[in-house]
Amino acid sequence: MxxxxxxxxxxxxxxxxxxxxxxxxxxxxxxxxxxxxxxxxxxxxxxxxxxxxxxxxxxxxxxxxxxxxxxxxxxxxxxxxxxxxxxxxxxxxxxxxxxxxxxxxxxxxxxxxxxxxxxxxxxxxxxxxxxxxxxxxxxxxxxxxxxxxxxxxxxxxxxxxxxxxxxxxxxxxxxxxxxxxxxxxxxxxxxxxxxxxxxxQRETIQAKRRAVYEGYLEALSPRADELGLRLPVVPEDCEPAYHLFHVILPSHETRTRVMGELREEGISTVFHYVPLHDSVAGQRFAARTPECPVTSDLSSRLLRLPFHNNLSAGDIERVADSLMRSLERG
Ligand SMILES: Cc1ncc(COP(=O)(O)O)c(C=O)c1O
Structure with a gap:
């Protein structure tokens, strides 16, 4: 290496x-x-x-x-x-x-x-x-x-x-x-x-991140289906690295509204990635006209929740509650 x-x-x-x-x-x-x-x-x-x-x-x-x-x-x-x-x-x-x-x-x-x-x-x-x-x-x-x-x-x-x-x-x-x-x-x-x-400090860092990840899962799972919220999928043969926590919202419009409402409550959320196949340079360097409909759809609905090593259980609960309340309003 x-x-x-x-x-x-x-x-x-x-x-x-x-x-x-x-x-x-x-x-x-x-x-x-x-x-x-x-x-x-x-x-x-x-x-x-x-x-x-x-x-x-x-x-x-x-x-x-x-x-x-x-x-x-x-x-x-x-x-x-x-x-x-x-x-x-x-x-x-x-x-x-x-x-x-x-x-x-x-x-x-x-x-x-x-x-x-x-x-x-x-x-x-x-x-x-x-x-x-x-x-x-x-x-x-x-x-x-x-x-x-x-x-x-x-x-x-x-x-x-x-x-x-x-x-x-x-x-x-x-x-x-x-x-x-x-x-x-x-x-x-x-x-x-x-x-x-x-x-x-790897074990401490990974344990903290795992706790944040599992905290979000626990808080959001019970109402995810009812609210049209898709939580991360971890196949059985995978052990995650707990890098980030994302959710998929029902529509792009919902994401725009939810991000705005969370921002008003002092909660910063972000999205990514802007699909490469649609970008100016992506089109310039593409070998053929690219078609990636799943990428276009999911990247327009994906939302990343606040995630860092020292996010407390209280912080996680507040973010999850605000997100669920915002989705209820939709
Ligand atoms: C999937 C992926 N690859 C590469 C990079 C680039 O990493 P670096 O900033 O260390 O060059 C990033 C950065 O976020 C990434 O998300």
Missing amino acids: LLTTSCTAALEMSAILLDLQPGETVIVPSFTFVSSALAFTREGARILFCDIEPETLGPDPRHLAELLDDTVRAVVVVHYAGVACDMAGIREVLRDRPDVAVVEDNAHGLFGRWRDQPLGSLGRFATLSFHETKNIVCGEGGALVLNNPEDVDRAWVVYDKGTDRRAFFLGQVDKYSWRDTGSSFGLADTLAAYLLGQLE
Whole structure:
């Protein structure tokens, strides 16, 4: 694993390591952060935008199968909110395509698990984020996880500004020189030291976040159906990373109204992602005209509730009550 300046930088490294050629494409969910696609376009790839399946909000294997053609070199998978996407379905679709790399954008999923395997161990590459908005933070930071030993040597060169500096430090060469493409991808030691402190507190942090997540579930579950509120779905073989708590509201209009009413009560809620396939750059870099109707629908109705390590049981109750009262008024 290489510590990088951000998850975006780690995605950029994975794009370089894929050695993308003109005309090649990468499949990326439309429902994700810009960097999941941006990193590959910078290496010249065009993007095939994949729709999501409505339970985990991860890439839909059925749409993936439709998109897969000879130009595809990689598939980016996102474990939204820290819950594994349908990895079994995705692996099944890719069963006869060992040439297609899986890149796990695991910005949300550190410490989550799928079938008892850690998220971040399932693709050829996996990327992590330690941005201040994540569970484990150092301001700005990330990591590239290399799950294929054959990538390690070249990854060090790309990481070290295209030089074999690591081989020099290991005494394998008598001087270091320019060998390949690359950049200055490494995280500063001072930030790495902060990150170590965070990782030492990992159990405390994860336990607090789990309590917030379960607090919302407990408060909202009894009335969710009646109020048309869809709560997060966690498939049986998944252990969440408790990154965020989202709900799906009955309509876009309801979301706009509910956000306004909660704001008046001093409760700040947010939404995401603005679908990439509809964005100006998404259309510019798309390999074909993208159609992602589930992404468009769900992203217009999704609402993220306040979520941080020190949210108290009282805070959770107040948010949940206000949300339910607002929905009753609809
Ligand atoms: C799914 C996903 N990928 C990548 C990123 C980018 O992470 P970073 O800010 O560490 O570059 C984010 C940021 O929120 C994200 O949500």
